[in-house]
Amino acid sequence: MTPEPPSKAPILTVGAAVHAYGGKPVLRGVDLTLRPGEIYALLGPNGAGKTTLIRAICGRIRPDGGEVSLNGHDPARVPSARAGLGLVPQEIALYQNLTVAENIETFAALAGTPRAAMAAAVRRALELTRTVDRAHVPVKHLSGGYQRRANIAAAIVHEPSLLILDEPTVGVDIDAREAVDAVIRGLRDLGVAVLMTTHDLDQAGTLADRVGFLREGQMVLEGEPRTLVAQAFGNQMEIMVHLAEEVDTAGEIRLAGEGLERTRRAHIWTRLDADGYAAAGRLDKRLRKVGLTPREIRVREPSLANLFTLVAERKLAA
Ligand SMILES: Nc1ncnc2c1ncn2[C@@H]1O[C@H](COP(=O)(O)OP(=O)(O)OP(=O)(O)O)[C@@H](O)[C@H]1O
Ligand SMILES: [Mg+2]
Incomplete structure (x- = not known):
């Protein structure tokens, strides 16, 4: 060095x-x-x-x-x-x-x-x-x-x-x-x-x-x-579920039960999970079973946007 x-x-x-x-x-x-x-x-x-x-x-x-x-x-x-x-x-x-x-x-x-x-x-x-x-x-x-x-x-x-x-x-x-x-x-x-x-x-x-x-x-x-994001999220990945259409109240409750939160973008829900791709696969199966078929599921490293949400909502001890 x-x-x-x-x-x-x-x-x-x-x-x-x-x-x-x-x-x-x-x-x-x-x-x-x-x-x-x-x-x-x-x-x-x-x-x-x-x-x-x-x-x-x-x-x-x-x-x-x-x-x-x-x-x-x-x-x-x-x-x-x-x-x-x-x-x-x-x-x-x-x-x-x-x-x-x-x-x-x-x-x-x-x-x-x-x-x-x-x-x-x-x-x-x-x-x-x-x-x-x-x-x-x-x-x-x-x-x-x-x-x-x-x-x-x-x-x-x-x-x-x-x-x-x-x-x-x-x-x-x-x-x-x-x-x-x-x-x-x-x-x-x-x-x-x-x-x-x-x-x-x-x-x-x-x-x-x-x-x-x-x-x-x-x-x-x-x-x-990058350092702030790594410190806040460790090895967790963000799972983004893109649904084909708007869900009704029952669907919302189901999604929330999976730990998913609505994003600012239409039909896209998100959660963090240390199990990344494997968790996304399991989630996909469960959602299909109840008729909430995802159009797309993406797994990616958490971003500054995820961190910002935590800080703004006071979910991070900062
Ligand atoms: N000249 C002013 N007189 C009285 N209050 C003010 C004045 N300027 C700003 N404020 C208040 O001070 C606070 C901070 O305002 P500021 O404009 O610095 O926020 P900001 O972070 O730039 O917000 P934004 O993202 O909306 O631009 C707000 O509650 C605003 O209403
Ligand atoms: Mg301003």
Whole structure:
């Protein structure tokens, strides 16, 4: 084994951040550290405090307690610290009538990019976000995926060391999502620290180097996705039963009796079992006997989505 390289100094540290809105606690002692070249996905149910934490990191609110340090400075007190930050908000924030290149130039000018450096800065942002082929198209004529990448281009033109994306792939189709992911990976490989929130747990599992689960303003679980899943589930496998049609109440009771739980996807039920494929075979037989013939049964390793369910429903001692 080669020794671990010395870890780089953090770009961002949040220590014991506390915040309340109108007496209602929203952040209840959150710690977070980000280093150059890592992608961190902030997960958590609606209202968990993800956007509030991002606002605190961007210096848009000053938390009631705790510390935020961005490149060594408090962004709420030292506005220049925010120069090291690029933000891609959930809603596309671009000038719809301007082209992609014109948008990038506008953001670059706002960030203080000197005239002489402008053309190169715009070119670099277009290349890093793979939007060169749409440079001269007005934003309003772009697909959702291109708009998202154009928004990333506008957020990185001043070469921030930390890029924050709030729900970068909402409303973006699968192919376009992969293109967005590739852009995020490319930036990470250049040493940018990436902090993103997402409700897409498949994306978090494949893209993030670390994930953190925020629940009611507290970070209840944090780590590398594969390690967290392995720690929570050991050798258990997920059995997914895809039924041909919706079941009646009697069928539901029968499925629940088999330990199966409804998923968010229509007709798909799931359970965990250490016996994996063998258990799936037995389950298939029993379900057929009572007329609940599965269209398909899949056995797979548990995912971040399974872990998220446990954490959100407080079934995990976290
Ligand atoms: N400006 C505000 N004034 C009062 N309450 C607020 C304000 N902003 C957020 N909240 C409340 O704070 C809590 C956390 O909100 P926040 O937007 O940080 O959650 P979130 O994790 O980003 O949720 P989502 O996944 O829905 O985006 C929620 O209960 C929300 O209603
Ligand atoms: Mg939010």
